[in-house]
Amino acid sequence: MNNFKRIPEEKQKIIINSAISAFAANGYRKTSINDIALSAGISKSMVFHYFGSKKALYLFLLEHCSYLLSEGMSDTWSSDFFERVKIATDVKLSLMSTYPSILLFLSSVYCERDKKVKNEIKEFKLKNKTLSSQIALKGIDDSKFKPDIDINLVFKILLYFTEGYLSKIPIKNNSDIRLMINELGECIDLLKNNFYKESFL
Amino acid sequence: MNNFKRIPEEKQKIIINSAISAFAANGYRKTSINDIALSAGISKSMVFHYFGSKKALYLFLLEHCSYLLSEGMSDTWSSDFFERVKIATDVKLSLMSTYPSILLFLSSVYCERDKKVKNEIKEFKLKNKTLSSQIALKGIDDSKFKPDIDINLVFKILLYFTEGYLSKIPIKNNSDIRLMINELGECIDLLKNNFYKESFL
DNA sequence: AATTGAATAAACCGTTTCGGTCGATATTAT
DNA sequence: ATAATATCGACCGAAACGGTTTATTCAATT
Numbered sequence: 001m002n003n004f005k006r007i008p009e010e011k012q013k014i015i016i017n018s019a020i021s022a023f024a025a026n027g028y029r030k031t032s033i034n035d036i037a038l039s040a041g042i043s044k045s046m047v048f049h050y051f052g053s054k055k056a057l058y059l060f061l062l063e064h065c066s067y068l069l070s071e072g073m074s075d076t077w078s079s080d081f082f083e084r085v086k087i088a089t090d091v092k093l094s095l096m097s098t099y100p101s102i103l104l105f106l107s108s109v110y111c112e113r114d115k116k117v118k119n120e121i122k123e124f125k126l127k128n129k130t131l132s133s134q135i136a137l138k139g140i141d142d143s144k145f146k147p148d149i150d151i152n153l154v155f156k157i158l159l160y161f162t163e164g165y166l167s168k169i170p171i172k173n174n175s176d177i178r179l180m181i182n183e184l185g186e187c188i189d190l191l192k193n194n195f196y197k198e199s200f201l
Numbered sequence: 202m203n204n205f206k207r208i209p210e211e212k213q214k215i216i217i218n219s220a221i222s223a224f225a226a227n228g229y230r231k232t233s234i235n236d237i238a239l240s241a242g243i244s245k246s247m248v249f250h251y252f253g254s255k256k257a258l259y260l261f262l263l264e265h266c267s268y269l270l271s272e273g274m275s276d277t278w279s280s281d282f283f284e285r286v287k288i289a290t291d292v293k294l295s296l297m298s299t300y301p302s303i304l305l306f307l308s309s310v311y312c313e314r315d316k317k318v319k320n321e322i323k324e325f326k327l328k329n330k331t332l333s334s335q336i337a338l339k340g341i342d343d344s345k346f347k348p349d350i351d352i353n354l355v356f357k358i359l360l361y362f363t364e365g366y367l368s369k370i371p372i373k374n375n376s377d378i379r380l381m382i383n384e385l386g387e388c389i390d391l392l393k394n395n396f397y398k399e400s401f402l
Numbered sequence: 403a404a405t406t407g408a409a410t411a412a413a414c415c416g417t418t419t420c421g422g423t424c425g426a427t428a429t430t431a432t
Numbered sequence: 433a434t435a436a437t438a439t440c441g442a443c444c445g446a447a448a449c450g451g452t453t454t455a456t457t458c459a460a461t462t
Contacts, residue, residue: 003438030231032420043440048422204409233449244411249451 001060004050013098015040015050020061020105028058028114059120062109065102066128068095079141081151082192089162089184093177096166103166144200154195161187202261205251214299216241216251221262222302229259229315260321263310266303267329269296280342282352283393290363290385294378297367304367345401355396362388 004012018040022031033054037044051057072091078084095102112121142151165184193201205213219241223232234255238245252258273292279285296303313322343352366385394402 007438026227026231030227033422034419044421045423045440046438049438052422054421208409234451235448245450246411246452247409250409253451255450 001051001056004060007050015042015047016061016064017099017101019057020065020099021101023058023061024101024104024108027108028112028117033057055116055120058117061105062121062124065099065106066124068099068102069106070128077139079139080144081140081142081154082188082196084136084140085158085162086185086188089166089188090181092162092166093181093184097174097177103163107163144196146195146197149195154191158188158191202252202257205261208251216243216248217262217265218300218302220258221266221300221306224259224262225302225305225309228309229313229318234258256317256321259318262306263322263325266300266307267325269300269303270307271329278340280340281345282341282343282355283389283397285337285341286359286363287386287389290367290389291382293363293367294382294385298375298378304364308364345397347396347398350396355392359389359392 004015015036019036022035022039025031026035033044033047036057037047040047047057051060069091072095073088076087078087092103109121110125112118137151137155140151145151145154162184166180205216216237220237223236223240226232227236234245234248237258238248248258252261270292273296274289277288279288293304310322311326313319338352338356341352346352346355363385367381
């Protein structure tokens with residue numbers, strides 16, 4: 001893994017993308033190092049030279065992708081719920097312009113059943129549970145909501161909706177991304193208009 | 202394959218569903234007979250006893266699923282474009298209640314690149330090209346459309362839209378299906394209202 | 403009751419692919 | 433020139449592959 005961090009960033013990205021798209025598409029067991037090496041245009045030996053083992057590669061990808069996501073999320077912080085959701089979506093979309101399969105990969109991790117990585121994934125989920133779900137709603141100004149709205153529910157709806165939307169469409173160029181940002185912005189506004197008290201619009 | 206047709210229909214369906222969902226999820230090469238046998242609750246030998254070979258199984262599924270689809274389509278015939286689309290969607294949805302992965306499987310066939318089945322798929326595509334695309338628009342009363350509408354384009358849009366919609370949602374029970382039929386009906390009506398001359402609404 | 407034939411599972415077979423290593427070579431840095 | 437690193441093709445034992453054979457069960461027929 002130290003070997004990996006030494007090579008040019010562009011090459012790193014190619015290998016990461018080959019790996020996460022393969023793992024996302026076929027799961028841990030059905031993905032072979034050969035698949036990844038071939039699609040990355042390097043030899044099988046190099047993958048082992050970079051990461052040591054298949055399992056180490058998988059866990060590196062898990063840690064790395066999850067870091068990329070949470071890093072992007074944490075640097076801007078608003079007390080407004082929908083503002084925060086918008087920022088999160090923008091982060092995801094800009095991430096996808098470099099790592100198209102990153103969200104598919106991260107969500108595929110949650111269906112992974114292979115015993116060779118099961119325990120590590122369980123630990124990973126535990127470690128990140130507090131990060132994502134709890135902190136996501138910390139410091140939110142809930143007085144802006146209509147009194148009968150369950151914010152946790154709104155959060156869940158938005159979570160599933162944006163995840164589905166972002167995973168569906170394959171990204172070809174950066175104008176696709178700008179289009180998606182706009183479209184998602186409109187959807188978020190719609191919800192905001194219906195869940196916030198009128199005085200906050 | 203004659204062996205297969207002799208066993209109870211319920212068992213046939215279980216095996217077919219195990220096979221098409223495996224092939225749809227992982228493609229020809231990455232799907233093993235063991236995967237299918239395990240998920241169908243039978244032994245590996247039985248799959249060979251029923252179908253002879255992996256390739257024969259795959260081609261049988263291709264033929265069978267495509268037959269199920271076209272059979273359902275052909276028995277009702279309207280000259281109204283949107284009526285025909287609606288019938289097609291209903292057929293697909295009711296098929297999915299017995300074979301949840303059938304559409305995913307059939308569309309996965311079109312991305313299949315494995316050389317062992319490549320030629321047969323090419324022939325299949327050729328054989329069904331005339332069936333689906335050309336006949337689908339035969340006998341349509343195009344005078345109902347506004348003069349500047351390209352019917353082939355409308356057909357394509359609806360094709361991709363419904364396929365995407367039907368493939369996205371996993372079916373749990375039959376009330377899900379009724380809900381989806383309604384929702385799709387509304388979408389089709391919306392397009393009808395905008396593409397037909399006002400005198401035909 | 404004995405015989406037959408299909409249904410099924412388990413063990414097995416040769417081959418391929420797997421994760422992973424190693425040695426040789428090319429490239430780079432010193 | 434030399435040491436260190438990057439890279440690859442060949443290779444390894446083990447596992448999984450598609451497919452076969454064998455053994456057993458079980459129902460129908462005689």
